Amino acid sequence: MAETEQQDKPRENRPPRENRGGGPPGNREANQRGERREGGGAGPRGQGGDRGERGGDRGGPRGGDRDRRDFAPEIDLEKLINDSLYLDNQAHAVVARMRDMDSGTKSQLRRFYNAVRRACRAPEGERQHQFVMLRARLAYTIARHSLRSLDMLEKLLLQVTRKNEVRGYERFRDLFEAIVAYNE
Secondary structure, eight states, X not given: OHXXXXXXXXXXXXXXXXXXXXXXXXXXXXXXXXXXXXXXOOOSTTSOGGGOTTTTOOSSTTGGGHHHHTTOOOOOHHHHHHOXXXXXXXXXXXXXXXXXXXXXXXXXXXXXXXXXXXXXXXXXXHHHHHHHHHHHHHHHHHHHHTOGGGHHHHHHHHHHHHHOOHHHHHHHHHHHHHHHHHTO
């Protein structure tokens, strides 16, 4: 009830609003009409500014990179296991995507590669769990550092973990070793 009483009261005793536009007070009226202020800045919604041409809508829960991720080619686990040249080509492709898309550091890759090596050395009964945890760690790293180029590795890691074969784990390790080497 107190809220409705406040809404019904006139607001004449309020001090004038401060100018938040950063320029002279006349620019506020121009901005309300949809005109851009001098010196840049954003006008009404969707007219550029610091957020780019797309405005505030980023297209989903992971932001504007969601549509980029859809174009990431998947790595075929069977080909990876059976064809060394395919492994080499995929490593080159991942490194090229990293250079185009991300700013991932060499030390981040080496740390993750060392974790992959440790997981491969784990006892057979523990190995699948180690790779499940690696996938979680990779997903966190991708999200934390915006490493969208590594999304395909996350998908491959899921395939390897589901298959749960020693040869698949070893080939994933080999692929990651090649990625680290080509990224130097």
